[in-house]
Structures are given as C-alpha cells and as structure tokens.
Amino acid sequence: MEPIIREIDVKSVLTKSNLPGSDYSVNPYVGCTHACRYCYASFMKRFTGHSEPWGAFLDVKHWPEIRRPERYAGKELFIGSVTDPYLPQEETFGRTRALLEQLKGGGVRLSIATKSDLVLRDLDLIKNLMLRLSL
Template sequence: MIKIKKVLTNNYISKTKIPDADYVINPYIGCPHKCIYCYAEFMKKFTNHTETWGDFLDVKICPQLLNVKKLIGKRVVIGTVTDAYNKYEEKYRITRKILESLLYVNSEISILTKSNLVTRDVDLFKKMTKVEITFSMNTLDDNFRKDTEPFASSISERIEALKILVKNGIKTSIFLSPMFSPE
C-alpha cells in the first residue's frame, strides 16, 4: 500500500541542467506509476525515503504564491521525476493549482505524462501562451505496458487522451522512450 504524506515546500520551481529546459517543476516526490525502468529513484537519496520507489508519495504543499516572474521567456518542464498527473492528483490537485499560476505567463511549458488525467486540465491549457503535452509511450502492446509501467494509463487511454488534446487544439507529442530490445 502506498504511503502518502503532505510536505511543505517553499518553492515548486527548480533550476535545471536538462537540455532545452531552464526550470523544472515536480509537484510530488515519488511516483505511483512504478515503472520498472524508472530513472528517478535517485530522488530517495535526497528526500530520506527508505521505502521502495512507487510505494510512497509526498504531496508538496507550497503556501507561497509561485514566483512566476523568473519564468518569463523561459522553458519549463513539468514532471521530470514524477508524473504530475499520477492518480492522486485527482484528489490533491497540486498540478492544477500550479498551472493556474502559470496562466498567461509568457513561458514555454512542457508537460511529460503517462496519464490520461491530463485531459482534465484542457480548459487551462487553452488559456496558456505556449504549452505542449508529451506522452511517454514505448509500445502499443498493453501486456508489455502492464509489465513495465503497471500503474500508468493503458496505451489506449493515452491514445484517447492524445486525441482529446488534439481536438482541443493543444500541441502534443510522443516521447518514444525507453526503447527495449527484443533480446
């Protein structure tokens, strides 16, 4: 069973060295999708978690307003070490609150996800200056997906979500990663 706790933060925004990005925003620590290849497990070291990756989720609560001034003209990626649309976002709505602060801010927002919950926020995306939703997808075989990304949305759910976003005029893309070899 997943252990969920709320943790206070004074800032959601972090500077990054990721190529083509200036800042990252991760509304949660941990990720319940529990992908077997997850690269983000190193976050345990920085946050004193001893649980198995995927068995805990810290919901980041920031009482201050987001300092969006520094994001003007910058590229911001949401969801680099968590999925900002993991299923607990439905209850906590942290990602939605962050996006509400980013409305009309002239920055380039990129959201990475494996969850169809992202379609909940279409109304916000439509008001944003520049936003792109990227779905990670590396197979069309949902049995393989279940083995590797057990708690993420199914492939057909992701494709349906993509269609909804496209119909609403939202820029979308697919990140083909990670690639597995048949051997």
C-alpha cells in the same frame, strides 16, 4: 499496497534545471506511484530520505503561491522531470492543477511529461499556455 502519502511544505516548486531545453524543472510531487520498473527517476529516493521502495511513497508538495508569474515569461518549464504530474493522487490533491492556475497568464513555455490521460482534465488551462506534451 496503498502508497504512504504525506503532505509537505516546500519553499518553491520551481528548481533551476540543467536539462536540455529546460530552464526550470517542476515536480508537484516527490515520488511516483506508477512505479515503472524502468523508472529513471528512482534515484530521487537518495535525496529525499525515503527508505520505502520507489512507488510505495508519495509526498504531496505545498509551496507558496507563485506571484507574478510573468517573471518566468519565455522560460521553459518542464513539469514532471522526476514524477508524473498526473498520478491518480492528482485527482485528490490537485497540485498540478494548482500549479497551472498559478502560472496562468505569465507567458511561460511548458513541457509536460505524463502517461496519464488525466492531463485532459486541465486542457482548459493548458490551451492558454505554450506547451509541448510528452506522452
């Protein structure tokens, strides 16, 4: 079954994080269409008003462009704490790539959690950022 996809506007894509080794968590999408049975992130449904099963919906976030990314220099950003930033829909919407473009040159430290080799598409951007990759 095709997921229900909405595009939503958010004030910011960066959220202060208490996760170990992470100053901010960054999730370009709400939901995750991989729908892993063991998913630890399905609790997100409670906070986003979705009644659909986990994996059956996806909100595509649009945020104001991150200006002056150097404000985050040396900060640890964890991309994909409650979604996979390289879902198949990323090929269409490109929100993770947009995020990396906006962070370019800012000196942030990145962790990316993904199970998709679509991440390879963005190596041109990633190689210029400080990165830890979790697969």
